[in-house]
Amino acid sequence: MMNARWFSAAVLLALTLTAVNFAAAQVAVRAEDLIGTWELVSTKNLNTGDAVSGVNDARTGLQWMQFTRSHYTVIGMTRDRSVTNPTDFAKFSPEEKVKTNYARIWNEKNEQIFVARGGTYSIEGDKIRQKPTIALQTVIIGVDSVLKVTRLDKSTMVAQIEWPPVNPTATREVTFRRIE
Secondary structure: OHHHHHHHHHHHHHHHHHHHHHHHHOOOOOHHHHOEEEEEEEEEEOOOOOEOOHHHOOOOEEEEEEEOOOEEEEEEEEOOOOOOOHHHHHHOOHHHHHHHHHHOOEOOOOOEOEEEEEEEEEEEOOEEEEEEEEEOOHHHOOOOEEEEEEEEOOOEEEEEEEEOOOOOOEEEEEEEEEOO
């Protein structure tokens, strides 16, 4: 009788721990939980452990992601992005205007310093599948990008994403805070 009680207690404990591990491992995402504006707080390369700089990290960039019930948009820029006074810009030659406009999006290393994209998204359990229909970087239009959410509450979202979107070579962990 005593062995049966211990066995029952052990089975109950094992089932409880399994349920706790499963619940911690899977985040159920709903559109209602996403609707609003989220600001990128940090980005880490999970392959190397390094922080990511440029437009994709809060230390060096500013990026917002907005969700409606079915669509999303992302807009961001580096914090050191130069600003050209409209009066000065008006005085530029046509060639200087083209060069200045290009420099608003790409730096001298051909790194993107301004990003904008948007499209539809769908939810599958703990995954947010984003498919851009509009983007500055046209190569990503139509490419399915998946955010695997590991934490989501009213103020914070943490997710993993394969990067870059086309031919990924790394996994990044991105952390957002809700700003609206």
